[in-house]
Amino acid sequence: MNRFDYVRPNTVAEAVQALGADPAARFIAGGTNLIDLMKYDVERPGRLVDITRLPLRDIEERDGGLRIGALVTNATVAYDSAVKERYPLLSSAILAGASAQLRNAASTGGNLLQRTRCYYFYDTATPCNKREPGTGCSAIGGVNRIHAILGASEHCIATHPSDMAVALAALEAVVQVSGPNGDRAIPIAEFHRLPGDDPAKDTNLAPGEIIVAVDLPAKSFTTNFTYLKLRDRLSYAFALVSVAAALELDGQTIRTARLALGGVAHKPWRNTEAEALLQGEPATRETFAAAADLILREAKPQSTNGFKIELARRAIVRGLEQAAAGTPQSQSDKRIQ
Amino acid sequence: MLIDSGSPGAAGTIGISLTINGERRNIQVAPWTTLLDLLRERLDLTGTKKGCDHGQCGACTVLVDGTRINSCLTLAVMKDGAEITTVEGLASLAAREGKNSLHPIQEAFVEHDAFQCGYCTPGQLCSSVGLMNEGHAHSRDEIREAMSGNICRCGAYTNIVDAIEDVMQQGGAR
Numbered sequence: 001m002n003r004f005d006y007v008r009p010n011t012v013a014e015a016v017q018a019l020g021a022d023p024a025a026r027f028i029a030g031g032t033n034l035i036d037l038m039k040y041d042v043e044r045p046g047r048l049v050d051i052t053r054l055p056l057r058d059i060e061e062r063d064g065g066l067r068i069g070a071l072v073t074n075a076t077v078a079y080d081s082a083v084k085e086r087y088p089l090l091s092s093a094i095l096a097g098a099s100a101q102l103r104n105a106a107s108t109g110g111n112l113l114q115r116t117r118c119y120y121f122y123d124t125a126t127p128c129n130k131r132e133p134g135t136g137c138s139a140i141g142g143v144n145r146i147h148a149i150l151g152a153s154e155h156c157i158a159t160h161p162s163d164m165a166v167a168l169a170a171l172e173a174v175v176q177v178s179g180p181n182g183d184r185a186i187p188i189a190e191f192h193r194l195p196g197d198d199p200a201k202d203t204n205l206a207p208g209e210i211i212v213a214v215d216l217p218a219k220s221f222t223t224n225f226t227y228l229k230l231r232d233r234l235s236y237a238f239a240l241v242s243v244a245a246a247l248e249l250d251g252q253t254i255r256t257a258r259l260a261l262g263g264v265a266h267k268p269w270r271n272t273e274a275e276a277l278l279q280g281e282p283a284t285r286e287t288f289a290a291a292a293d294l295i296l297r298e299a300k301p302q303s304t305n306g307f308k309i310e311l312a313r314r315a316i317v318r319g320l321e322q323a324a325a326g327t328p329q330s331q332s333d334k335r336i337q
Numbered sequence: 338m339l340i341d342s343g344s345p346g347a348a349g350t351i352g353i354s355l356t357i358n359g360e361r362r363n364i365q366v367a368p369w370t371t372l373l374d375l376l377r378e379r380l381d382l383t384g385t386k387k388g389c390d391h392g393q394c395g396a397c398t399v400l401v402d403g404t405r406i407n408s409c410l411t412l413a414v415m416k417d418g419a420e421i422t423t424v425e426g427l428a429s430l431a432a433r434e435g436k437n438s439l440h441p442i443q444e445a446f447v448e449h450d451a452f453q454c455g456y457c458t459p460g461q462l463c464s465s466v467g468l469m470n471e472g473h474a475h476s477r478d479e480i481r482e483a484m485s486g487n488i489c490r491c492g493a494y495t496n497i498v499d500a501i502e503d504v505m506q507q508g509g510a511r
């Protein structure tokens with residue numbers, strides 16, 4: 001790990017000021033991603049601004065929904081009684097990620113800003129446009145089993161690894177930020193970005209901005225929802241493909257559908273056309289398959305991840321079936337009854 | 338500003354205070370020292386193990402204010418003011434309650450043969466206590482899931498779950 005200057009502010013304004021315009025400075029919250037990257041020399045911050053003492057640890061009622069402070073840990077969110085009751089999809093997604101120890105340390109803001117798990121991004125001996133713009137992408141034509149099938153570019157095919165963010169996309173959360181130019185709200189759909197020709201940028205957060213909270217809108221899905229995560233082992237592994245599905249049903253007819261995919265793109269992947277296609281249709285496997293086909297129409301395989309297209313297709317159908325059936329959501333029990 | 342280590346690049350250390358296994362200690366630490374390295378390299382508390390150093394194995398699990406975390410992925414300076422319990426402190430947690438020389442979970446690990454080489458064991462023990470403090474796991478499946486952050490290369494998993502279940506049935510941790 002490189003040497004760095006360490007500051008520990010007490011207020012958001014102090015934190016924003018301490019980060020300043022310095023591109024080499026970083027906020028640190030749980031540290032579970034940043035310290036890992038620092039150990040690999042992928043991140044070499046000149047200054048760490050420890051934000052753990054900021055007053056951003058509350059979960060509050062807000063406009064019929066909930067406001068989750070940026071420092072609330074992943075575990076606290078997942079087990080919070082209001083979240084469990086009103087946004088069980090979010091609890092389920094968080095509990096599908098990482099381990100108990102990591103969730104105890106990881107923060108809401110840090111989770112959104114965790115970086116890709118692309119092997120080459122972590123390996124400073126290899127070219128990577130995200131780590132070192134202009135050097136090329138080692139994953140294209142390399143080992144790309146875990147990489148994107150949707151929305152990738154010729155410059156980067158990395159995926160975003162967060163489970164929590166996929167549920168937040170389906171729930172249409174809003175990210176509240178504060179920065180040198182004041183406060184603003186960013187809808188989750190516009191928070192993460194596609195790689196395009198600037199893969200170094202994961203999000204649309206402006207330089208110097210800090211996440212202060214994540215807002216969950218009043219609309220919650222409490223009966224027909226699922227977070228289905230497919231991976232190499234059943235726990236403590238990142239998603240190859242994941243599906244956050246939420247439905248409102250009128251008998252067997254779909255009134256509202258929300259669907260977001262993880263592990264397939266540079267951001268949580270939501271296709272509102274597919275959601276519109278589901279609306280008003282019967283909640284059957286045929287309907288779900290049609291939505292999957294629409295979403296995956298533009299999917300593009302890399303050299304070794306073609307299997308993910310079929311995996312995603314089946315995961316979408318299965319996820320929607322689980323949601324329609326109101327399947328149990330415990331990590332250790334997600335049968336379709 | 339509560340604390341500032343000085344100008345960028347300066348090799349300045351920072352004074353922090355930690356309560357480790359019940360003993361309050363004031364320590365000068367470089368900000369880039371992880372909690373794991375502080376415990377092992379500076380304080381000779383080598384019970385806590387370094388497996389991967391990247392959050393992938395759980396061997397470094399300790400309790401910070403009663404909550405289990407990976408000590409390899411936290412900086413010691415960030416825990417200024419906290420109470421840390423390592424495997425060396427589990428027995429004294431039990432002793433405080435007038436119990437035996439070993440913590441009940443340690444006795445249960447011995448009883449159930451819940452280790453082979455023992456390298457993962459300090460992490461498994463602290464993680465087990467953290468799990469019981471959290472109170473979310475009840476069934477065997479839930480215990481297995483909640484312990485997934487602790488890898489055991491010797492594959493003692495079944496007996497580890499037995500040991501935890503046993504202590505939970507006796508009425509939990511401490």
Ligand SMILES: Cc1cc2nc3c(=O)[nH]c(=O)nc-3n(C[C@H](O)[C@H](O)[C@H](O)COP(=O)(O)OP(=O)(O)OC[C@H]3O[C@@H](n4cnc5c(N)ncnc54)[C@H](O)[C@@H]3O)c2cc1C
Pocket residue numbers: 026027028029030031032033034035036051070071074096097098099102105106107108109110111112113114161162163164209210211212236237238239391392393
């Ligand atoms: C072995 C392992 C397995 C994992 N498995 C999974 C998994 O299956 N699913 C999953 O979703 N995640 C997984 N994770 C990732 C984990 O969820 C993230 O590391 C964690 O959520 C990051 O949060 P943090 O608070 O520790 O972030 P930090 O490491 O503190 O920060 C991460 C980044 O966010 C920035 N930042 C933090 N807070 C703010 C803020 N409020 N405002 C602005 N910037 C901020 C930091 O500057 C840094 O760049 C895993 C991690 C490990 C090590």
Ligand code: SF4
Pocket residue numbers: 116118119120121127128129130131136137138139140155156157158199
């Ligand atoms: S996929 Fe993106 S992160 Fe991975 S090597 Fe290519 S440019 Fe880097």
Ligand code: FES
Pocket residue numbers: 386387388389390391392393394395396397398407408409410
């Ligand atoms: S040493 Fe910390 S998780 Fe492996």
Ligand code: FES
Pocket residue numbers: 451452453454455456457458488489490491492493
């Ligand atoms: S007992 Fe050997 S690694 Fe667990």
